[in-house]
Amino acid sequence: MMKMNNRSQWKVFTPIAIAVCLMTACSEGDDGKEGPPGTxxxxxxxxxxxxxxxxxxxxxxxxxxxxxxxxxxxxxxxxxxxxxxxxxxxxxxxxxxxxxxxxxxxxxxxxxxxxxxxxxxxxxxxxxxxxxxxxxxxxxxxxxxxxxxxxxxxxxxxxxxxxxxxxxxxxxxxxxxxxxxxxxxxxxxxxxxxxxxxxxxxxxxxxxxxxxxxxxxxxxxxxxxxxxxxxxxxxxxxxxxxxxxxxxxxxxxxxxxxxxxxxxxxxxxxxxxxxxxxxxxxxxxxxxxxxxxxxxxxxxxxxxxxxxxxxxxxxxxxxYSNVTFPGDMSQCQQCHIPGAAAQSDNYNIPSKTACLDCHTQQIPANWNGTVAGLFHDREIFANAWSMSCSGCHPDSNNPQGVGLFHNAAVNTASKLASDYQVKLLNSQLSVETQTLEVTLQVLQLDQLPATQAMIKSFWLIATGENHRTDMPVNNGQRKVWDLLATTADVALKITGPNQITVTITNLSTADFGDLSQSQLYSKLVLCADKNTGFTVNCNVANQDVSLSAVNTLTLQGQAVTAKTKVNESACRQCHDQGLEDRVLSAHQMKGIFEPNSSCGTCHAPQTSTALTDRQCQSCHTNDAVMYLNANVMHASGASQIKPYRTINNTLSYREMVHSLHAGTRTVVGFGNPRPELTYPNAKNNCSTCHSAGQLDLAELSTQQSLLVAAPGATNIGQVAEYSPTLATCTACHAQLDSLVVHARSFGGVYQSDASGGRIYQSGQESCATCHAEGRSSGVDKVHQ
Structure with missing residues (x-):
């Protein structure tokens, strides 16, 4: 008899396994006769x-x-x-x-x-x-x-x-x-x-x-x-x-x-x-x-x-000096998740190695090498010492110990997101008068935002169709309004408890294309004291808290019903809630997009609300390299595409994200090299970011093709054309020659010299027939 060891081994047998056992190990005698006991x-x-x-x-x-x-x-x-x-x-x-x-x-x-x-x-x-x-x-x-x-x-x-x-x-x-x-x-x-x-x-x-x-x-x-x-x-x-x-x-x-x-x-x-x-x-x-x-x-x-x-x-x-970590190391709860393990909260209890792992920037020149010699310095760790020993060592006065400070930024952001929730209540658009009226709800705010010292910025953003084939000049389908500024086209008034109505005039509604595909976003940036968790005057704040509106509307006031292509939660698993800071830093190289700078006034990246809500795509379109890389302000077109903006250094959002995570992206930009990124998951594991049903490739072939710098280009204006599905694949599949032959067989277009203009026609590709999710060679199968 098999030893069971309280593991209920029979319960995990499959019917096939049981059948095999009955036919082999359990029957050792002659046919038709009972054999000796088997194991x-x-x-x-x-x-x-x-x-x-x-x-x-x-x-x-x-x-x-x-x-x-x-x-x-x-x-x-x-x-x-x-x-x-x-x-x-x-x-x-x-x-x-x-x-x-x-x-x-x-x-x-x-x-x-x-x-x-x-x-x-x-x-x-x-x-x-x-x-x-x-x-x-x-x-x-x-x-x-x-x-x-x-x-x-x-x-x-x-x-x-x-x-x-x-x-x-x-x-x-x-x-x-x-x-x-x-x-x-x-x-x-x-x-x-x-x-x-x-x-x-x-x-x-x-x-x-x-x-x-x-x-x-x-x-x-x-x-x-x-x-x-x-x-x-x-x-x-x-x-x-x-x-x-x-x-x-x-x-x-x-x-x-x-x-x-x-x-x-x-x-x-x-x-x-x-x-x-x-x-x-x-x-x-x-x-x-x-x-x-x-x-x-x-x-x-x-x-x-x-x-x-x-x-x-x-x-x-x-x-490991080349490792790139996309989160915030000061957020202990990113890995030490409360309740996930029996001793998840042990990070609150100080230890020599754990404390010195991160606190190396504060070490003074005369440090004696001991933990006490560093952390008992009342000037360097003034906030902790204000609570005496419990500032580091948990006790009844402060059960969180050092966790009180490590998690202060996260806790403050969560608190203020609840206290000052922003919501778009309604939107009314008049095509006749070219006027937009938007009502927002901001909890705890009953005065005009420009009068509030704890508000750093407040934005209203409108975007049109993300992948139009007739994009307006200068990407005019994206508008950003600073609700703290005084301008002739923007008027604010209090219209109810915690309600603000914004009236926008002189709007060019034609720039947005199909208005049912438009979107309205809002973002509020508050100044806070992370030691208390409350908003404070921006002159004395030690933390900025970004609050995006909890919903989006079309310019006409309907709830947005666009299909989700990727999970925001999947992005946030690695890119924590401090992602906004790093997005802002990436966009401010050489100060080009600093707020209130010549470019930042209109293209301020601090207005980004999420990675997957299509606002990023409103700038990072298929035509992004034709606008954002102009060497003369507001000059656009294929003749302005710089030679380093190849398919693996394009600014089209989909290809940019894929090439970053696949490690195929070239890293030259703004004249300076940037560090390579280290992505720790499988490059071909689509399910890391995309849930079931998000990879049906619907309408991908109807989008506009990409014009980017030709491979090996040395001069501005040397451009190549990639049909949309081919461009998506090429962001990871860098072996272009074999991929192009396959794509052309199914309507794909690749022009190594597209100086004569695009030749791709909307809907020409038939890639989705085989490669859409659930099909015979769907991306969910070939990328398992």
Missing amino acids: ISISIEKADTLQATIDKVTIDAQTQVQVDFFLSNANGIAVTGLESLKELDTLSLGIAKLAPPQDHYKATQTTVGLATGSLSVTGTTDAALQWTSYINNQVEPAINSQANAKTQFQAGIESNCKTTCLISLGEGLYRYTFSKPLTGYPQFAGLDTQYTPELTHRIYLELKPLATSLANTQLINSVYDFVPTTGQTVAADMGRNVIAPEQACFRCHSDNLANTDTRLLMHDGKRFAYEGCVVCHTTYSGDPETGNSLDMATLTHQIHQAKYQVVGYKGQLYD
Whole structure:
């Protein structure tokens, strides 16, 4: 009888699997006769998938550790023969205890002198518990190390014993006995590895049968948390799970271990489980060649800040200085999501490594190298010190600790978005008088915005058809009105509680084309004090909060019903709520689009409201390079296209976004090189940004073709033409020759010399017939 181990293995059998078992393993006698009892199992050589469940861990009086685990395939069928597998690639186990951190600052009593006098404070907050491995080494720097090289401790796991330490208990059950008792591993002065059975312990199991085993189906990283004194697994609140990778890491990174380009698979392709990583990446572990910490928090924080180096596997230097992180590192909650893991809030509890990972800009020249020497500086950290010790160390006065400051900007933005919500109530357009009247609701605002010292800017934006084939001169289908300025064409009045009516005159309605395709947006920028969460006079503010209207209307007042092509939430997963700041920075190179500058007066990019609501496309049209790249103000047309504005450096929104994320974009612009972007997900994984139903390619072929600089162009006006679907594909598929041959067979157009004008006719492409979502060769299939 198969050992069930309370896992209900039969429940995961498929009907086919049951049928196979009944026809094979369960029937070993002659035909028509009952055979001897059979065992349902599969050999390790034939198992295409593997999973392991640690059943029990025992540690005897001599601190000898035994780990019992059940090995099965994905259907729960026992896998046998591991103990005798020839050329076993990897079988490694580690063990660690959850204990006070090693080499961390921990204050139990402090006397501090404040500006107002002296105060004795007894702190009761211990630093958050961390993992300490029982298996450690002391490692010396190799030859040709860096200047900061020094001897380091390194936590590790046992990886050499393999089948020598393994026995089979039958029916997929195995027992691994560590090669030494816990007291038999090297002990080092200054490193507490005393066996403490009443503490939470973790077993890490790593298994890869063969060097050729597939990471996504046959690589195992398993952890098991338990308390040796009871032998029982621990409750979540007794462990240390500070992030949920599904909600943190995999918001930007791919969780697909089959993709060799994007998977988070380390150490020669053997380790991917975050809760296994921390068994070795402990607070006290360091890299001897660089002197850098190997603590999981440190390397994660500093890699995302592009300031980390480590000499890793086989002595190779890993340099992360080119990493580009699209979020705000000061927003802890971007990865430490409240409630996502049992100890998500542990980031509020200070530790030496975590604090120094980011606070390097504030280090004074006379710093003594200690955490206290930096963070007890009352001038540098004045806001925290105003709360005495609780400004950093959580207590009843401030349970958030440092989180009060780390999350201040996010919390303030969320609060003000609710307090000052902006909504477009109605819009009335008169074609006869060329007048537009728009009523907006702004909560807590009953006075004209120009009289309010906490309002930095207030915009009303109107856009026409995004992909018109007869775009008006100077992109006139996009209008921006500054509601704080005094102009002859804009009038504001209070028309009700929290209501403002804006009247626009001298409007050219013809510029907007089909008015049912037009859109109205609004954006309010408030000045705030992030330490209090309230709006303040802009002269003393330390934070700007951008509030976009919660809805959009057409110029005629209808709710906008345009089909969504991409998910805003998907963009925000990587590009957090501080994205506006980086968009503004990108548009202000050389000061060209500074507010109130010659260009910024009309084209102020701070009016952008979202990445996917079509406002960006109102400037970044198929014709964008013919307007925004003019070397003479407001000169337009193909003759003005600059030679570096090729298909992979176009400003057409769709192709721009695709080429940025695909890594095919050239980076020359405004005469200055820009850094390459590092996109951590699979370039061909459309589902990262597009939900089901958004890739039907509807109306794509009816849009205008792109005129951009020809490949290899050296002079202004050397232009090429790409039909719209071809242009979309070319943003990623840089091998143009083969793609063009295929596209031309189905109505696509590519002119390497389009100086004679466009030849593409609307609707000419038939690409969607095969490549629309759900079709035989749909992008959802070929890009899986």
